[in-house]
Amino acid sequence: MxxxxxxxxxxxxxxxxxxxxxxxxxxxxxxxxxxxxxxxxxxxxxxxxxxxxxxxxxxxxxxxxxxxxxxxxxxxxxxxxxxxxxxxxxxxxxxxxxxxxxxxxxxxxxxxxxxxxxxxxxxxxxxxxxxxxxxxxxxxxxxxxxxxxxxxxxxxxxxxxxxxxxxxxxxxxxxxxxxxxxxxxxxxxxxxxxxxxxxxxxxxxxxxxxxxxxxxxxxxxxxxxxxxxxxxxxxxxxxxxxxIASYPVGTRVKLSTGETALVIAQEPEVPMRPVVKVLKPRRSAGKIIRLLTNPSVLIVEVDA
Structure with missing residues (x-):
């Protein structure tokens, strides 16, 4: 159409x-x-x-x-x-x-x-x-x-x-x-x-x-x-x-480390830097990363 x-x-x-x-x-x-x-x-x-x-x-x-x-x-x-x-x-x-x-x-x-x-x-x-x-x-x-x-x-x-x-x-x-x-x-x-x-x-x-x-x-x-x-x-x-949460809870993201992670919590004062849980690779699965206190780790892509 x-x-x-x-x-x-x-x-x-x-x-x-x-x-x-x-x-x-x-x-x-x-x-x-x-x-x-x-x-x-x-x-x-x-x-x-x-x-x-x-x-x-x-x-x-x-x-x-x-x-x-x-x-x-x-x-x-x-x-x-x-x-x-x-x-x-x-x-x-x-x-x-x-x-x-x-x-x-x-x-x-x-x-x-x-x-x-x-x-x-x-x-x-x-x-x-x-x-x-x-x-x-x-x-x-x-x-x-x-x-x-x-x-x-x-x-x-x-x-x-x-x-x-x-x-x-x-x-x-x-x-x-x-x-x-x-x-x-x-x-x-x-x-x-x-x-x-x-x-x-x-x-x-x-x-x-x-x-x-x-x-x-x-x-x-x-x-x-x-x-x-x-x-x-x-x-x-x-x-x-x-x-607005830049990356709402439940969003899958790719990190500059090469890892795929899931957003699990927000930082209300800094919505661009959420808390994430690593999904892949398997050896790192479950690792929690607070991006606010890890400035070298960046979100490079939203993984829909």
Missing amino acids: ADGFSRQGAAEKVMPPIFAGPVGEIYQEAQAALKDVYHRCRMGSHLEVKDIQEIVADYLNRMQDNQNMLLQMVMLKDLDPYSVRHSLNVTVLATLLGSKLGLSRKELQLLGVGAMLHDVGKLEVPAEILLKPGKLTAEEFAVIKRHPQAGYERLDGVVMEEVRRVARDHHERCNGSGYPRGLRREEISLAARCVAIADVYDAVTTDRCYRPRYLPHEGMELLMMESTLGNLDLDLVRVFLQA
Whole structure:
């Protein structure tokens, strides 16, 4: 299906074990439902916002007790490289940030719907530009940059104004350097600032045809750089970095020592340096390594 919101290989990929349980089911159901909504929009049907609201409501009902599992799913980037999966990941990350900020259920619902629809304007971008494997020309990038305003217009009369503004303003930057309107921090809604952070983090930690993905801790460092430059909201980035575990419990990682290990605990103050238990090679299996106190041991790959 070449609808600009999905790129799937000819052969179906085997789902990893994490997708087998009830949390995996809600993630897969949400992904399938969102793909169907976007596909129908691409084919000219009216956007059914009720479907999006139901997806977000179902997710919010399960979020609190399943945060680690949902974050692991966000990290498994190889099943559907971008687009629909990106929108769902941004929803998980943005609503997690919103929950840490103490937003009400109604505010989280609005944030979640805005996050789910933040890229809906890309339905107006020709597939040959949206899916281009090489570097975009200046003219092509100008077309891409129209998608926030296109999303705002597409959502007119469909969703509340707060949701429309998330679609329009998620590429605005706190120092006025963003687009489409060059807004500054005080002019950008809290929801749009949350989605901007989640959007950047998921985008840079996903493989793209023109560059490899950053590891989670590298993505977090990029967020800090962007916030200190004034692009992203520094206060929100700090909360985000405390809220998100770079490597959730249960994640398999490869270490610079050549060992494969399982994340078994977090260091709350330094989420990039978890506690791991070695799985392979067999002679080292069971060894516990606290990365915080072993600075020479690095995570070099997430092993999905």
